[in-house]
Amino acid sequence: ETGVTQSPTHLIKTRGQQVTLRCSSQSGHNTVSWYQQALGQGPQFIFQYYREEENGRGNFPPRFSGLQFPNYSSELNVNALELDDSALYLCASSQGQGANTEAFFGQGTRLTVV
């Protein structure tokens, strides 16, 4: 149990729709990162938030966006859903941004786009 909680656990959406996924970081953690994991692949970095600002982004289009709130919880929003967006979406939290800082993952949200 990492203390990182994600909701919902499963979600089914139709192509073209929009979706919001939520993450509550571990107590005391001010940094949240989001990852996408397609079936059979390792997780791929989407973006990172530190103290409510996005400060790093992977190779994902602008229709993937996010927010971090003052309590450091976070949302991932995906617009204009495509079939290839079907994946496990993972949130990870850490205290600070140092390379010597462990990141702890939630259990993920399984998104299916039909």
Place this chain on the structure above:
Amino acid sequence: DAKTTQPPSMDCAEGRAANLPCNHSTISGNEYVYWYRQIHSQGPQYIIHGLKNNETNEMASLIITEDRKSSTLILPHATLRDTAVYYCIVRSPYTGAGSYQLTFGKGTKLSVIP
């Protein structure tokens, strides 16, 4: 980030030590070696990390060679619950506008056999 190379799969007898190798020949002096594992359909679980010295915690030991070009994760007494995909990741320090995301490869699928 430096690239890592891991065997795609390994077997280990229950109760024996599991030794998972990782090559990271292009690692820089300030990059850390991290290990995570992922049990089917769950979020990745942090195991251990290190810079130069060998590290040990309640889950595992991390042995880093003196030249830092390779490392070995050791699970001292493997159980069936240790069956998972193990990821070796080299993590760069945060350098400002970029990010120090975890870059997952394909990992090693460890099967612990009764």
